[in-house]
Amino acid sequence: MGSAVSAAVVAGESLGGSLLDPKSLLATFGPIGVFVVVFAETGLLIGFFLPGDSLLFTAGVLAATGAGSAVHVSLPAVLVAAALGAVTGAQTGFLIGRRGGGALLARSGNRYLHEGIARGSVLLTRYGYGKAVVLARFVPVVRTVLNPLVGVAGMPAGQFARWQVLGGLLWTAGVTAAGYLLGASVPDVDTYLLPIIAVVVLLSLSPLLVEVVRSRRAKRERA
Template identity: 45%
Template sequence: MLALLPDWLDPQEILEAGSYLILFAVTFIETGLLVGFFLPGDSLLFTAGVFAAKGDLNIVVVAVGCFIAAVLGDQVGFLIGVRAGPALFRRPDARLFHQAHVRRAEEYFEEHGPKTIVLARFVPIVRTFAPVLAGVGKMDYRRFVTYNIVGGLLWAVGITLLGYFAGEAIGEENIDRYLLPIIGVIVLVSVLPVAREYLKTRRASADQSEPVEPPPSAG
């Protein structure tokens, strides 16, 4: 699976090319900027933890740095939603954005905000857009910051430590042998929720498009 990715999206290539700087930059962009939704997140953090187990990186620097980058990324995403939201939704006749979307976002994040901000961390693509929607929906800022920190801690620190302890358990002599299959499984598991939601949306759209037969006329 990873062999299909270009080199600049391969977690190993990213870490070998730029170490800490690129690791933190990719984490920030993938979580905070809308243009970064295609970048590796889970697999990159896990691989960074494995590299730390090999001694190529410092696990404390990796975990703390990725945590800070992830939290700052979501903060930027939230501000993008707050500031760009009014402009995006200003015209009611816009093809993709209108006031109904704003109201829907406000209602959704008022009801599910905390859970969404934390759980979205573990779903590719969704984690890129969740903070922006929180900003558009005018989620309470202090509430957002609190759950942003919790989500960033669980995601960034949790996955890097998972990679670190996996690398320790496998042993340095076997890391290169098992790293690619493990990352492939992580990518597959990460994509499954997105694929499931996509199929549900397609199925719902198909059901709505089916013609409704008129009732038979009497006599």
């Protein structure tokens, strides 16, 4: 019994590590892992912590490094999996919001989700439904909460579907293509994945940080 429990714990830790480490996730699950992570991050509130940007970028790099590398994935398969995950995930999040997601958002005690909701509300106020849905794709946490948020706000379903498909395709194809171009142009770039991923994460968080600084500055000015 003890050995079974230990094996379960090790397996759980391995799965958790795979979900948070893009290279490990791709080595273990391939394009299916891309679909699951992108779907969960964009469709389920519990997926806000998942590494969508770094996963897509890493997949692009590894797709360009050739079949002889330690981890190799097919670029077309990654693009299809990512696009399907982004589109179906966003639609799921929207339906959750439409069918009573307001209470779910209000009950959430996670401060990152609350900050994402605040940033999403700023996007909606500044750009309106359509542009906000597209721009949210490029901001971690915000892309998780905005879909149910606009569902609660009553955005027309047809309008949401058009904008979220556009945003999903731009995000998944753009980030993956950026990784692919880097992998194709820089020899042995996959050996420097950790620092590159760190830069990608910082860049993806920069819009959120800018909004936080603006919000605090505005509060000081009002005070």
